[in-house]
Amino acid sequence: MNGPARFWALAVVLTGMVLSMSGCRQLQARDQLNKGCEAYKAGHYDEAIEHFQKATQLDPSLPTAKIYLATALSQNVVPGITTPDNMKMANQAIDIFKQVLATKPNDAGSMKQIAGIYFSVNQMDDAKAWQLKVLAADPKDAEAAYTIGVIDWKKAHQNKLAALQSAGLNDDGKGNTKAPKNIMQTLAKQNAPLVEEGLKYLQIAVDNRANYDDAMQYINLIYRNKADVDFGNASAVNDDLAKAQDWTNKAMDMRKQNEAKKNQGPGGITMDSSGQMH
Numbered sequence: 509m510n511g512p513a514r515f516w517a518l519a520v521v522l523t524g525m526v527l528s529m530s531g532c533r534q535l536q537a538r539d540q541l542n543k544g545c546e547a548y549k550a551g552h553y554d555e556a557i558e559h560f561q562k563a564t565q566l567d568p569s570l571p572t573a574k575i576y577l578a579t580a581l582s583q584n585v586v587p588g589i590t591t592p593d594n595m596k597m598a599n600q601a602i603d604i605f606k607q608v609l610a611t612k613p614n615d616a617g618s619m620k621q622i623a624g625i626y627f628s629v630n631q632m633d634d635a636k637a638w639q640l641k642v643l644a645a646d647p648k649d650a651e652a653a654y655t656i657g658v659i660d661w662k663k664a665h666q667n668k669l670a671a672l673q674s675a676g677l678n679d680d681g682k683g684n685t686k687a688p689k690n691i692m693q694t695l696a697k698q699n700a701p702l703v704e705e706g707l708k709y710l711q712i713a714v715d716n717r718a719n720y721d722d723a724m725q726y727i728n729l730i731y732r733n734k735a736d737v738d739f740g741n742a743s744a745v746n747d748d749l750a751k752a753q754d755w756t757n758k759a760m761d762m763r764k765q766n767e768a769k770k771n772q773g774p775g776g777i778t779m780d781s782s783g784q785m786h
Contacts (some may be wrong), residue, residue, distance in 0.1 A: 529616050538743045540560070540563035541560070541572065544556045544557075544558075544559030544560040544563060544577075546580075548580055553584055554559075554584070556580040557577065557581060560577035560580055563577075571611075575608055575618065576602055578601045578605045578608070579601075581597055581601035582601040583599050583625070584597050585601065588628070589629070595629060598628070602625055602626070605619075606618075614645050616642050619625055619639075619641050619645065619731055620638075620652065623636075623642065624782065627655065632663065635659060636656055639653075639655050640652075643656075646776075648719055649716070650713045650723070652702070652708065653709040653710070653712040653716065653723075654726070656709040657705075657713060657723065657726055660703070660709070661706050664702040664703055664733045665679075665729075667695060667698050667702075668736055671687075671691050671694065671698075674691065675688055681732050682732070682735065682749060683732075683735035683739060685742075699737050702733075703739055706733075707730055707731075710723050710726055710730065714740065719757045719762055721760075721766055724759035725759040727755040728753070728755040729752070731749070731751045732748070734748045738739070
C-alpha cells in the first residue's frame with residue numbers, strides 16, 4: 509500500500525473510532541438523563557442534579573439535559589431567601605436557562621422558569637421583565653400576564669403599607685379615607701401607574717383563561733388599591749369597592765366550579781384553573 513493510500517486508510521479508521529466514541533458518550537449521556545429524571549420524580553433533587561450535570565458533560569449538545577439541570581437547580585432555590593448560597597443556586601439555574609435560550613431564543617418555557625426564579629428571590633423588576641418576554645413570545649400566556657399583575661399589586665401594597673405606617677395607621681382595605689390627605693395624595697401618584705398596569709394584565713389573564721380564579725381574586729385586591737388612588741373622590745372610591753366585591757364573588761364562584769371539576773369521578777378529563785388536564 510502506497511503512502512497516500514495508507515494515510516486515507518488510517519484517517520477512515522480514526523474517524524470511525526471518533527464516531528464510535530462520540531456515539532458511546534451520547535448513549536451514556538442519555539442514560540444519565542434517564543437516571544436524573546427518575547431521581548427528580550422521586551423528589552431527590554440533589555441526586556438528579558448530579559445525573560443531569562454528568563449528562564451535559566458527556567453531551568454538551570443535548571439541550572434537554574440543560575433544561576432538566578436548570579429545573580432541578582431551581583427546585584433547590586428557597587423562596588424569599590437571599591442568602592449567598594441561595595442566590596448562587598438561583599443564578600446558576602438562570603445562567604443555564606439562558607444558555608438554552610442562546611440556541612432556542614423563543615423558548616417560552618425557559619423564559620418562564622427564569623421569571624419564576626427571579627420572583628422567588630424577590631427580584632420583581634427582573635421577574636416582570638422576563639414575563640413580558642414570555643408574552644412577547646406567546647401573547648396568550650395567562651400565567652405570565654397574571655404574574656405581572658401580582659407583581660404590580662405587591663409593589664402598590666408595599667407602598668401603601670409604608671405610607672400608612674408613617675402615619676401610624678393600618679390598611680382598612682376600603683380606600684383609607686381617614687388617612688391624612690397629604691400622605692394619600694403622594695401615595696396616589698406613586699401607585700396610579702402600578703394599579704393601571706396591574707388591572708390591564710390581570711384582565712388579560714382572565715380573558716385568556718376564563719376560569720382563572722386566582723387572577724379574579726387579585727383583580728379584587730388591585731381595585732382596593734385603586735380606591736386609595738381615587739382618594740378624595742367618594743363616587744370613584746365607592747365604584748372601586750363595588751367592583752372589588754364583584755370580583756371577589758366571581759373568584760369564589762369560579763373556585764367552587766374548579767374544585768367541583770377536580771372532584772369529578774374517574775372516566776372524564778377535567779382541567780383545573782392552571783390549564784392542566786387530569
